[in-house]
Amino acid sequence: MTVTAYCACRECCEWKRQCLIGPPVYATGPHRGARKKVGITSDGTRAKKGVIAADITRYPYGTRxxxxxxGWGEVHDTGRLIKGDRIDVFFKSHRDAVAWGKQRLWVTVIR
Ligand SMILES: [Zn+2]
Incomplete structure (x- = not known):
């Protein structure tokens, strides 16, 4: 498969997906009132390491x-350009996502 990477930043958001980033939310608890950004995937889970965007007509949500x-990940997201044998893996930092680039790899799929 062709494996590309993304993070929750605005740049990754704008160049390939509809928009992963939700509206700014206000934290509760000790940091009450502070703005924070949240990355929410298309199936509603939080974007974090291990989240994979795939063509869900082939690899439905929850596919490992x-x-x-x-490492191991689970399909929780999709993307406009994510079709067929192409997946997108989530990284917390933009630098890590850029460093990953685009690779052709043997991906093990658990159905
Ligand atoms: Zn990014």
Whole structure:
């Protein structure tokens, strides 16, 4: 599969997806009132390491995948350009996502 990477920043959001980032929310608890950004995937879970965007007509939500160099992840997201044998793995930092680039890898899929 072709494996690309993304994070929750505005840049990754704008160049390939509808928009992963929800409206700013206000934290509760000790940081009450502070603005924070949240990344929410298309199936409503929080974007975090291990979240994979895939073509859900082939790989439905919840499909487990092992990506060499990334580890285990689960499909919780989609993307406009994510079709067929192409997936997108989530990284917390934009630098890590850019460093990943685009790779052709053997991905293990657990159905
Ligand atoms: Zn980014």
């Amino acid at each position: 995948m092992h990506v060499p160099g990334y």
